[in-house]
Amino acid sequence: MTRKPEPPEHSRFKKGQSGNPKGRPRKSLTTGSASTFDVIVDKTLTITQNGVPREVSVEEALQHRTYRDAIAGNRSARREVLKMIAKREQALAKLAPPPAYTVTTAQEEDPDNANAALLILGIACRDPTNYGPNDKYERLLLEPWAVQAALSRRRGGSKLDKKDIEDIRRCTRDPDGLR
Structure with missing residues (x-):
């Protein structure tokens, strides 16, 4: 049986010393570049609704399409619409004023x-x-x-x-x- 030869002494790491002392390099965060999705969503489209053309964002057009698909019976579109509704309800709840507290006095129950x-x-x-x-x-x-x-x-x-x-x-x- 043949053994694999040991690496030369000068190329070996000393005991307790890392083989990668600087670690993995971090990704560079460039603030000037936007993702492809952000570039597409910021565009506007011209759509015709009830015979009237109007300009909408790609995001709004996608939402309209999702609504139509949900109404047509697409299950994944229904889930997306329900998520949109839940997100909207949460946002509205944050914007709503806190409930007014009223002090009620104890009353006898009327038999x-x-x-x-x-x-x-x-x-x-x-x-x-x-x-x-x-x-x-x-x-x-x-x-x-x-x-x-x-x-x-x-x-x-x-x-x-x-x-x-x-x-x-x-x-x-x-x-x-x-x-």
Whole structure:
């Protein structure tokens, strides 16, 4: 088996010394030269829209073409249009004034709103019972189907005691219809 000969002693690097002491040369950054893309995009074209010729930049013409392709069903054009829309929305959000902060005071919730919702949804009906001249509350009775649905959704737990059963019967419009 033949061995490869060692390089001569004078051309060898000393131990711990780099073979490329200056490193890779950096690219020169010339400020005067523009990329080919920048040169093309800065040009203007004359296009005819609805029979009227007008001058537009190459960038605007490309955007119009992308919009048309997206409308025609081209998936990649749709993605590009969605990216353009997202970029525009971000730019508009940066330009928008900050929201005006308003201080709101805590208000009590109106129980009539809940009552009205229960009546509209048919979950409850008005209680016809007269509770006397000093009774200022509108009382509602739950519909049997709503009570039955609530009871059937009850999972686990202990059995209902007598007081719970009495409360349910008292608040239901037709308690005898319950199972």
